Amino acid sequence: MSDLLERLRRRGWRLTAQRRVVAEVLEGDHVHLTADEVHTRAVARLPEISRATVYNTLRELVSQGELLEVSTDGRAKRYDPNAHRPHHHLLCTRCGSIRDVRPTGDPLSDLPQSQTFGFTVSEVEVTYRGICPNCPA
Structure with missing residues (x-):
């Protein structure tokens, strides 16, 4: 379960009604x-929230390291x-x-030293791809 709202409170981030709704929409597993x-889910909770406010809030949360931007296969960014x-995806x-x-296991340690090409590797992103049980084979 995401603890985004609690992290933002501990950080002392000013939780306006709009920011709180965005954080609440992003709570949960997976x-x-x-x-x-x-934006669609936020509007259902707070009809006056603007698309710009949602986008600005997401951008700020990413810059603070509170959200990850996930981009896969040229699809829209996900938060x-x-x-x-x-974790991986x-x-x-x-x-x-x-x-x-x-x-x-540790994917960072799975990379042989001979394959780092002198890089100091600080993080790894792994995406497993397949067909989910809800999609017909």
């Missing part, structure tokens, strides 16, 4: 919403509130649904 999806727990190549996964 949340990977597009900006438009965030992941699970920014403080290491499982992507359905048909419908685009995304799930957070936490496989065992």
Whole structure:
């Protein structure tokens, strides 16, 4: 479960009604919403919230490291509130649904030193692709 709202409170981030609604929309497991999806859900809770406010709030949360931007296969960016727990993504190549996964092992240590080409590697992004059980085979 995302703890985004609690993290923002601890940070002392000014939680206006609009910012709070955006954070609430992003709460939950396996949340990977597009900006438009965030806006649609936010409007259902707070009809006067503007698209610009949603986009500005998302941009600010990404810049603060409170949201991850997930881009897959040229689709719209998605926003992941699970920014403080290491994880990878499982992507359905048909419908685009995304799930957070936490496989065992350390993908950083799986890269042989001879394959770093002198880079100091600081992070790894892994996306597993397949067909979800909701999509016909």
